[in-house]
Amino acid sequence: MSDQNIQPTVIQTENDSILSATASRHYVNNNIEKRIISENDSIQAAFEHIESIRRGFGVNCGLDSTGQSIISNLQGMIERSLEKLSNDLYSEQGHFVLELIQNADDNQYLADRVPTLRFVLSSERILICNNEIGFRPMHISAICNVGASTKGKHKQGYAGHKGKMISSCR
Incomplete structure (x- = not known):
């Protein structure tokens, strides 16, 4: 089995550092810098984290048209609310x-x-x-x-x- 076909597993720890493990490699948490050892695994873990956030907001999660319409309406409401808030807070x-x-x-x-x-x-x-x-x-x-x-x-x-x-x- 080739390492290229194995997707890293992303584990989020108490300290929110990402640990990455594949079938052939295991990395440990470095408490000083909490960095990921392998650059490729770091990129993959970052991508997976962003995708997880996106799914949490209803992006690319396989919603039907009704669900997607609800998400779109909520996104519009949030965007308008944040724009008003930022205009009020940062008017100076x-x-x-x-x-x-x-x-x-x-x-x-x-x-x-x-x-x-x-x-x-x-x-x-x-x-x-x-x-x-x-x-x-x-x-x-x-x-x-x-x-x-x-x-x-x-x-x-x-x-x-x-x-x-x-x-x-x-």
Whole structure:
């Protein structure tokens, strides 16, 4: 039996690192970086994780036309809700920059590295560079699900002020 015909099995652990195992190879969890040893297995595991998220949202899961119509209606409602929410939250110019800085502050970094955030501006784009450890499956799941933060309860994101208070000093 050829290794090329064997699909890796994806196992999600308590720490949300992906372990990959095939019939001929077994990998163990490296607690320091939680990386997958084989690049091919890493790509396959990442693909399978994304497909699992997509199926959870009703994409490519074999729904009949009625089910697909319901999913489409719900997707439209969610899209409009999120657009309104983002317009309300990020109405002030530059607020998104504060969010990017907050996100970088929440990232995880190797112990021997100084956390770095760099903005590269051009007339066509903004490139944001950060030396974080990188995304793990739990992070991908969280960014695909509104309100499913990986920050934990003790960290609060920058929410800005929702209203203006007028005060007079005498």
